[in-house]
Amino acid sequence: MNQYLDINPEVAEALAQGKAVVALESTIISHGMPYPQNVETALAVEQIIREQGAVPATIAILNGRLKAGLTKEEIEYLGKQGQAVTKASRRDLAALVARGADGATTVTTTMMIAHMAGIEIFATGGIGGVHRGAETTMDISADLEELAQTGVMVVCAGAKAILDLELTLEYLETHGVPVLGYGTQELPAFYTRTSGLKVDYQMDSPEELASFWKVQRELGLKSGVLVANPIPEEYSMDAGAINAVIDLAVAEAAEKGIHGKETTPFLLAKVKEITGGQSLDANIQLVFNNAKVAAQTAVAYCKL
Numbered sequence: 001m002n003q004y005l006d007i008n009p010e011v012a013e014a015l016a017q018g019k020a021v022v023a024l025e026s027t028i029i030s031h032g033m034p035y036p037q038n039v040e041t042a043l044a045v046e047q048i049i050r051e052q053g054a055v056p057a058t059i060a061i062l063n064g065r066l067k068a069g070l071t072k073e074e075i076e077y078l079g080k081q082g083q084a085v086t087k088a089s090r091r092d093l094a095a096l097v098a099r100g101a102d103g104a105t106t107v108t109t110t111m112m113i114a115h116m117a118g119i120e121i122f123a124t125g126g127i128g129g130v131h132r133g134a135e136t137t138m139d140i141s142a143d144l145e146e147l148a149q150t151g152v153m154v155v156c157a158g159a160k161a162i163l164d165l166e167l168t169l170e171y172l173e174t175h176g177v178p179v180l181g182y183g184t185q186e187l188p189a190f191y192t193r194t195s196g197l198k199v200d201y202q203m204d205s206p207e208e209l210a211s212f213w214k215v216q217r218e219l220g221l222k223s224g225v226l227v228a229n230p231i232p233e234e235y236s237m238d239a240g241a242i243n244a245v246i247d248l249a250v251a252e253a254a255e256k257g258i259h260g261k262e263t264t265p266f267l268l269a270k271v272k273e274i275t276g277g278q279s280l281d282a283n284i285q286l287v288f289n290n291a292k293v294a295a296q297t298a299v300a301y302c303k304l
């Protein structure tokens with residue numbers, strides 16, 4: 001057992017008994033949404049996972065400990081800290097642990113810690129990817145590299161059009177990461193159900209996803225898999241309107257010289273600022289929807 005890892009007792013018991021567990025990230029809490037909606041959403045997501053018969057494990061780094069499963073108080077703490085907490089990617093892990101510091105885990109570090117704990121299914125909102133203009137900035141999220149090397153199924157609502165979605169798919173293809181559309185042939189673009197880009201395979205039920213995952217593991221394929229689950233129709237946004245907002249945000253980031261790990265939080269905050277509450281509502285609903293599919297898949301996977 002990893003000496004730096006604390007598995008919450010409820011999560012540890014579920015894993016020991018072969019029960020369904022779903023990992024959740026914490027950057028979405030600290031950097032992805034404002035307080036108090038971030039805490040309310042994080043707790044509601046855990047509840048949705050429980051209702052499906054699985055155990056939630058929200059992941060973070062607290063006082064230098066890698067945590068798989070947080071208490072309500074710990075979620076509340078991260079939500080209140082917001083952007084004051086370090087956004088922890090792969091390269092931050094050792095420094096934060098060595099210093100006994102806190103870190104909110106991105107998709108990358110959530111996958112890493114989930115994998116250390118033996119959790120194979122993870123639900124989130126959107127992943128990082130290849131940024132627009134990456135041919136000159138080289139800004140490619142570590143999330144894609146993690147998907148290439150860590151065996152965790154990530155259920156998301158696609159990726160935001162703040163990214164170059166076409167290049168993001170190319171990158172995943174090169175690295176052998178399967179992209180599965182849940183009930184769709186198209187890659188959803190977070191706020192919208194379509195992007196005009198095709199996924200590799202359409203899967204229509206949690207059982208189908210679970211069977212796929214079992215084979216992927218048994219074949220010894222070490223990579224993760226990306227499940228792209230479209231936002232429910234009733235919460236989806238108008239593509240023209242949201243894309244115009246995203247274009248403004250991307251232009252402002254370039255003008256201000258925003259780069260590195262600040263880029264994604266800057267773009268997310270800008271989009272939220274311009275669209276007001278509407279994008280936040282959509283964001284919350286799609287996370288709920290992903291949590292449900294991930295939990296149902298985890299339950300189906302345990303039965304195989």
Ligand code: PSU
Nearest residue numbers: 027028032106107126128141142261264
């Ligand atoms: N995209 C979103 N919401 C998010 C993130 C991305 O729509 O909250 C967060 C996730 O934690 C993701 C991280 O792993 O940003 C990616 O950051 P970067 O692009 O710097 O790799």
Ligand code: MN
Nearest residue numbers: 139140141260
């Ligand atoms: Mn980046």
